[in-house]
Amino acid sequence: MSLITNVMDHSLDDGYAEAAARKQSLGQGGLPRTLRAKLGLAGGLVLAALVVTVGAAQARVAAPAVAKERQELVDRIDRETAAADRLEAGVDKLRDDVSARQRAALKKSGGGQADLVGILSGATAVHGPGIRLVVNDAKSATAGGEGTNPRTTSGFSDTGRIRDRDMQRVVNGLWASGAEAVSVNGQRLTALSAIRAAGDAILVDNKPLVPPYTVLAVGDGDRLSTRFQNSADGLYLHALEESFGIRAGISTEKDLRLPAAPSVIVRTAQPSTEKGTS
Structure with a gap:
């Protein structure tokens, strides 16, 4: 209690008090004493007020x-x-x-x-049974954008990230396993579709996609799931999970709905009018 009382009674340190008393005795403290100093202080205050x-x-x-x-x-x-x-x-x-x-x-x-x-x-557009395959980068991978930017990293040096060639193998594996229709993040794939990279982004038909990648495949769900997981491409995806922490989950669905492709335009091929010979 004596310490608290002393602090309350002597809120100003003794050293500061002694310094203030010494300046006052020498005539160095307080307001200006001379007329010139007072005029200078007044001019400074007026100038500051004018600026404000x-x-x-x-x-x-x-x-x-x-x-x-x-x-x-x-x-x-x-x-x-x-x-x-x-x-x-x-x-x-x-x-x-x-x-x-x-x-x-x-x-x-x-x-x-x-x-x-x-x-x-x-x-x-189509609907029917099939499988839902969700593929995502590893937890340790650096991916940004919060759903708005496909990629904001320094490049594909991060091995924990899904690349375009990985997605190509997944899609091709589903086709080979019996899928009748496939979409990636709502983008319907056709015979003219392309999956490639542009910088750090994966493009499907020139549209940049953001992970996780949801692949829907219409077909015989149980059979399609089993055939894909036992195929070379399914084993490749499993190896990515084991080696690099890629996350993947597959499930069978009773009714999947896939939209139509935005545009199916053939510029070169023409129907043949020749009849086949036996």
């Missing part, structure tokens, strides 16, 4: 202009966003029109096999 006042006045004058510029920028962003939404709606409408024309063309040229042709070509 001018700054406040300028900020007040500039505030409406800044607010106007900000509002103009917000309006411009709103206009451009609305224009982008209209263009996107137009693209969706044209895509639906193209899909309808493709189905009509398939029905006209494919006869009774139009539905089968549409399914195999990826031109029509």
Whole structure:
């Protein structure tokens, strides 16, 4: 208690008190004593007040202009966003029109096999039993973007990351195991699809994908799962899990729904009009 009482009674250290008393005795402390010093202090205070006042006045004058510029920028962003939404709606409408024309063309040229042709070509949406395969980078791998950026790392030196060639083997293994339709992260694969890398991103039909990669394959679920896991490509995926910590999970599903491919355009191949010879 004596220590607390001493601190309360002597809040200023004795050394500071002695220094202040010494300066006061020498005439060095307190306010200026001479007229010149007082005038200098007054001038300094006036100058500081003037600077603050001018700054406040300028900020007040500039505030409406800044607010106007900000509002103009917000309006411009709103206009451009609305224009982008209209263009996107137009693209969706044209895509639906193209899909309808493709189905009509398939029905006209494919006869009774139009539905089968549409399914195999990826031109029509499909549903049915199959498997869901989710492949993800290793926990120790460096991946960024929080779902918005495909990759924000220094390159493919990280062996705990899924690469384009790994995804190619997975997809090819599913086709070879009997899959009738395949999609990756909602991207329907066709005979014209390509899986490649651009920088650090994996592209499926030129669309960058973000891990984890969800691969849906329509087919005989149990048989497809068993054949894939026992195939060379399934064993390759298992080796990635064991050696590099790649995460993969496979499950059979009773009803999977795969969208149609955005565009199925053949620019070079033409139907043959020649009849085969026996």
